[in-house]
Amino acid sequence: MAQVALPEVAVSAASPIQRGAAAPTSDAFLQGTLPIVTDQFATVTAVPNEEIRRSGAATLGDLLDGRPGITGSSFAPGASSRPIIRGLDVNRVRIQENGIGANGASDLGEDHFVPVDPLTTERIEVIRGPATLRFGSQAIGGVVETSNNRIPTGIPSRGISSEFRAGISSVDKGTDGAVLLDAGAGNVALHADAFGRSTDDYRIPGGRQLNSATRNNGQSLGGSYIFNDGFLGLAVTQNSALYRIPGTEGETNQTRIDARQTKLNAKGEWRAPSSAIDAIRFWGGSTSYKHNEIGLSNPADFASAAIQQTFLSKEHEGRVEVQLSPFDLRFASLTTALGVQASRQDLDAPSPNGIGLWDPNKTESIAGYLFNEFRFTSTTRMQLAGRIEHADLSGIGREFDGIGTLTAAPASLSYTPKSLSLGLIRNLPLDLVASLTAQYVERAPKPAELFSGGVHDATVTFDKGNTRLGIEAAQSLEAGLRRAQGPFRFEATVYYTRFKGFIYRRLTGNTCDEAGDCTAPAELNEAIYSQADATFRGAEFQSQRDLAPLGSGMFGVENQFDVVRATFSDGGNVPRIPPLRLGGGAYWRDANWLARVRLIHAFAQNNIAAAGETATPDYDDLRVELSYNWKAVKPRADQLSELTVGISGSNLLNRDIRNSVSYSKDQVQMPGANVRLFASVRY
DSSP states (O other), X not given: OOOOOXXXXXXXXTOSOOOSSOOOOGGGSOTTSOOBOOSSSSOEEEEOHHHHHHHOOSSHHHHHTTSTTEEEOOSSTTSOOOEEETTBOGGGEEEEETXXXXXXXXXXXXXXXXXXXXXXXXXXXXXXXXXXXXXXXXXXXXXXXEEOSSSOOSOOTTSEEEEEEEEEETTTXXXXXXXXXXXXXXXXXXXXXXXXXEEOOOEETTEEOSSOOEEEXXXXXXXXXXXXXXXXXXXXXEEEEEEEOOSHHHHHHTOEEEEEEEEXXXXXXXXXOSSSEEEEEEEEEEEEEEEEEEEESSTTOGGGEEEEXXXXXXXXXXXXXXXXXXXXXXXXXXXXXXXXXXXXXXXXXXXXTSSOSEEEEEEEEEEEEEEEEXXXXXXXXXXXXXXXXXXXXXXXXEEEOTTOOEEEEEEEEEEOOEEEEEEEEEEETTTEXXXXXXXXXXXXXXXXXHHOEEEEGGGTEEEEOOTTOOOEEEEEEEEEEEEOSXXXXXXXXXXXXXXXXXEEEEEEEEEEOTTOOXXXXXXXXXXXXXXXXEEEEEEEEEEEEEEEEETTEEEEEEEEEEEEEEEETTSOBOSSOOOOEEEEEEEEEOSSEEEEEEEEEEOOBOOOOSSSOOOBOOEEEXXXXXXXXXXXXXXXXXXXXXXXXXXXXXXXXXOOOOOTTOTTTXXXXXOOSEEEEEEEEEO
């Protein structure tokens, strides 16, 4: 067969309707410019490759924290720090890699790590709105899509390429590094990568945050068969983490988590198989995850370290999508994409010292979805999408009376969530783009919400699930105005979401012992999974203004703002909501250099839940960065093609920062002043 060298095109995951040329993605943005995505029906937060490299963040939550509408959960440096989107997290935010769920157990506990490391990530998109219906009803808040080349989609232009990334940080004596290799010839493309990072306890104003050291590493090997009209690829990835949990109990018991995940992913595409079908695409994944929570059985005896809790998860997921050829309706051109998705998850949480957080349980789901995009003119498009899903959950329901007597019984539950969305987007004069979306989205409860019944050390709670929970439904409306071209670039969004049967972990104000007896003062807060109607409303804004040429480059200013307010129907506050934030700064950039200084101010968060939550003071976070990027015009395979070096700083005022959405905010401070040096070399 003749050699095939398909172009390596980055396609936005935000749209199921993918035309021959890729939609604008994070790779299309010039260094230092505000990455505004204007061709999607709802706000998409894009993080370009070069911005990921400069950040040096160890987790997705840390990397995205500070962007309008997004906050990191920041439980522990090596833990999940899952992105919280517009006040919604865990069971309402899906994290995925190359179109398949990252899986693991990060949505089951705030101390669990996300098995996706920014060191090997090429770009990130935070997807909201109608496009989330492609991926599951558990994505009401949004989808964090991470992309890399672990499953190659084309032959490297030079046949072989390699990249080396490294960085050091001052606040935790941290070191990190990664190597990425790509090669291809004929019809075969290969990829391999490996990464590692290590940190000590990090510094805080006045000392160190004890028991906060981390170790992470991972490897991946993948390959694809490339043919004229598509590709078929497979990759195996392994992630390992050993990290400590700060906080009063974590420090006393030297708590640490030893985690390991093995993941097998497949992906393929067949373009133009017939006159009626533009493309057929599929994604598949199988994951095995395990972690042990280790601590001292006797705080006075360091030799008493033992496993206190184990989490086991096996997941399988597959999705097939067919995109039909455009059809002329006279008044519009119609493009349709339809898909089927199926998944299965088996969970267990055994403990050698007790009953564990839950017994073995299983979730099976199958769903179908449909996207219709109507192109009325070159400036106006509409999207109509729907999804129907059926989920079967089986496990052991646990109930406790007032003195902790446990009653356990098998439970088999079925739910059929249904979702609809309508979006409209229109190009306006002055390079403006306006969008309006309306959605009705339902989701089924997750196993932790149904079957929990035991000690949850991460949140210092005794969690009580509820097998009587029903479907959660959200009605939302979002309006946006964006401009990606010209000297003034901006994005403005307002949204309103009304939940019926919002599921949350309700703190009662009672305390329980490890047996579930909540009649006397104890160390664990009673937390019952409950439902109540709630309303979320908010706004986000970010902009960049090129002011004047300065030397060989351009000087400008930028600013940002975001706020979310969430209340229950009785007027009470939804717990763990981010505060109002306001930021701004200045930048200078040319073809190679980028200099930037920003100050983000988070206001005090006093809108807190009635029981078990404390107010959070305001803080300022000063961030500075200086980087140099050089790219060769037409390098040979044995020549250097790109070089990036730089220095960045965060919390340079060394403020006491406490994150209002973190369960451990009263015990754990965020890192103090930090300076990071980084470099990336590509051949």
